[in-house]
Amino acid sequence: MITITIKNDFRKLKSGDVYDFDIFPIIVAGKNGCGKSSLFHALRGYKNDLKDANLSLPDKKELAANIEVEHDYEKIFFYDSVKDDGNNFMVAYDASNFVESGGYQSSRSSHGESALIQFDIFLKRIIDKIVPGKTLLVFDEIDKGFSLEYMGKYDNMLYGLAAKYKVDIIAISHNPIAMLKMHLIFDFMKNTIRASKEYVKEETGLTF
Numbered sequence: 408m409i410t411i412t413i414k415n416d417f418r419k420l421k422s423g424d425v426y427d428f429d430i431f432p433i434i435v436a437g438k439n440g441c442g443k444s445s446l447f448h449a450l451r452g453y454k455n456d457l458k459d460a461n462l463s464l465p466d467k468k469e470l471a472a473n474i475e476v477e478h479d480y481e482k483i484f485f486y487d488s489v490k491d492d493g494n495n496f497m498v499a500y501d502a503s504n505f506v507e508s509g510g511y512q513s514s515r516s517s518h519g520e521s522a523l524i525q526f527d528i529f530l531k532r533i534i535d536k537i538v539p540g541k542t543l544l545v546f547d548e549i550d551k552g553f554s555l556e557y558m559g560k561y562d563n564m565l566y567g568l569a570a571k572y573k574v575d576i577i578a579i580s581h582n583p584i585a586m587l588k589m590h591l592i593f594d595f596m597k598n599t600i601r602a603s604k605e606y607v608k609e610e611t612g613l614t615f
Contacts, residue, residue: 409478414499417473432565432576434586437595443579447545449474451485460549481541488548494563538575562588583607
């Protein structure tokens, strides 16, 4: 379980708001610009995940000052499919620092099915640092560029990772197919766990 409390207003997030994540794996859903990525950027800064010079978003450390975090994890790893590049992890800093911090950053963005390749490389880099039962993986836009075929397998990937490595997973997504197959999602705008069918119907008007 991880609880993030907003200490000060920042971006779209309001002081006093509390976000509890205790169902895993879980997809965090919400409209663009609602603040969901901001929350996890702040968490990434809070964990001192990257060296200041290598942050593609320099304000992550600044954002971290606006949150309080309660958790019992020994490791929290982040992967952003837009900004992290598994093939190019050396551009951030040396590999020893990478595996100890749990994150890396580069200027290149992956797209299309290469997103799966980058993700696989990322997991191979951190796999020996995972502490079973005490590790959280946070994926931002991990499904970016997925084909329909892979979108349909998204839930298998998340459940498979959770079961195989005994990790908790939070995935930020805009993918309605992935949401439907996960059954439950975290509605960021309403700050609550919801049935995915209800959420997708409300957002798209489609009934399943």
